[in-house]
Amino acid sequence: MTPDDWIRLAPDAVTAVAALLGGTGAIIGVNTWKKQLRGQHAYDVARKTYLALLQVRETLDALRSPFFLPDEVWTAMKEDESSRSDPEEPREVDVSLSAYRHRWNAVVVPMQTLDMLVLEAEIVISPTIREVFGDLRKVVATVKVAMDHTMDRQKKKKNDATPLSDLDLRQYEILHVRGRNDPITKELEAVIAKFATLLRPHLGGSTKAV
Numbered sequence: 532m533t534p535d536d537w538i539r540l541a542p543d544a545v546t547a548v549a550a551l552l553g554g555t556g557a558i559i560g561v562n563t564w565k566k567q568l569r570g571q572h573a574y575d576v577a578r579k580t581y582l583a584l585l586q587v588r589e590t591l592d593a594l595r596s597p598f599f600l601p602d603e604v605w606t607a608m609k610e611d612e613s614s615r616s617d618p619e620e621p622r623e624v625d626v627s628l629s630a631y632r633h634r635w636n637a638v639v640v641p642m643q644t645l646d647m648l649v650l651e652a653e654i655v656i657s658p659t660i661r662e663v664f665g666d667l668r669k670v671v672a673t674v675k676v677a678m679d680h681t682m683d684r685q686k687k688k689k690n691d692a693t694p695l696s697d698l699d700l701r702q703y704e705i706l707h708v709r710g711r712n713d714p715i716t717k718e719l720e721a722v723i724a725k726f727a728t729l730l731r732p733h734l735g736g737s738t739k740a741v
Contacts (some may be wrong), residue, residue, distance in 0.1 A: 573655045580648045580660075584726050586641035587667065589721060594634040595715070597707040599627055607633035626681050627664035635678065642671060656729055663725045670718045677705035691720060 607629040649664045680702040684695075695703075705715060 568633055573733040576648060576651050576655050577730040580645065580652050581726065581730050581734070583641045583645040584723060586644060587638065587671070588723065590637040590641060591671060591719070592709065594638055594674065594678065595706055595709050599630045603633065604630050630687060631678055631682055635675065638671065656733060660729050663722060663729065667722045667724065670715065670722060673705060674715060677702040681706050
């Protein structure tokens with residue numbers, strides 16, 4: 532080819548190279564955009580999961596409190612009143628039983644939310660998060676059994692003078708003895724730490740077990 536031929540072909544070659552580079556840049560841009568979307572999605576799921584987890588912790592701690600505030604008892608009694616299908620149905624004599632049910636309902640809500648979030652978190656965060664959620668359910672179930680046992684005992688105590696058994700005392704301790712060294716608190720903190728380990732990388736390291 533003569534120098535004149537090269538001169539004529541140069542613009543076309545430059546255009547082709549520019550198009551190739553532009554296409555490559557577009558592909559890189561799309562891939563980057565997809566990664567950003569996936570990262571944002573994982574962040575949103577992780578944030579919502581951790582928030583629901585902390586709500587479970589707070590409502591479970593409230594459930595285990597041995598003290599009932601007047602407003603809490605009043606709200607619980609109103610809920611019982613509105614849920615009675617038969618107006619002639621006897622009202623709960625022991626208001627603490629109504630309060631227990633009210634507290635348990637408060638635990639159920641974030642647990643249901645967390646259950647749904649874990650389904651998505653298994654895909655975008657880690658499949659092992661389902662196992663950790665199972666550990667949390669065991670802790671919550673242990674407290675629920677203790678609450679049910681204590682409620683049954685309170686219903687019977689008016690007509691039963693039998694002293695508290697070892698089982699009664701053990702269930703009461705599970706339900707009401709709180710503190711950083713009690714078994715339930717330790718188990719719950721361990722579960723939260725496992726969740727934090729899985730969620731922290733998707734939250735920019737802002738998650739910590741508390």
